[in-house]
Amino acid sequence: MDLSRLQALPRPLYDRDPRLVGPDLLGKILVRRQGRKLLTGRIVEVEAYLGADDPAAHASIGRTPRNAVLFGPPGHAYVYFIYGNHYCLNVSCLPDGVPGGILFRAVEPLGGLPEMIKLRGIAEDPDLRRLTSGPGRMAAAFGITRERDGGKDLTDAKSDLYIAEDASAPPEVVITRRIGITKAANMPLRYIVAGNRFVSR
DNA sequence: GGAGCGATGTCCT
């Protein structure tokens, strides 16, 4: 990958309805600096979570200390811990005071695969399709935790965690219902890259 | 290859 082509996505991109931000994030690149190494993955699956009118969204119960990032300015990392085992990464959307976000569910690994495998704690020569497919697996592969990354500005290319674009063409987007939730499970708010094999099941 | 289930922390009611 041509790293000199990487440009951090600007804040205004996130200052919109998550239903517009979600599809625009497909094909973009999640970048993690891990010491001297660069871990990168192309975003292939995301879900939008809205505000009071979306019962599945953490923001639907109103602002609490836990979900405050979703109510803050756009372009920041909302990281939460789920099921006692896993972290999940979101980026806040909409202006300060208005909640909303995008959950990152899967990336296609591009660079830093040995480091990702190490962070996942799995054997060498793994099934690459399962390295970064699913929000918990993806977060683990990128070493993302709430303590380390919660609240971070994801528009800062000097940060150790940000979202970038390269010169590649935007992918074809397919919209489906969201996965793994019980409330509002029928809302069409999941966005995936058509035909991509790193999308979760 | 799919259904069932346990592990496990955090937060809200």
Added chain:
DNA sequence: GGACATCGCTCCG
């Protein structure tokens, strides 16, 4: 006390 935006293991076919 229970819900939970998950994962990986079992067991069954």
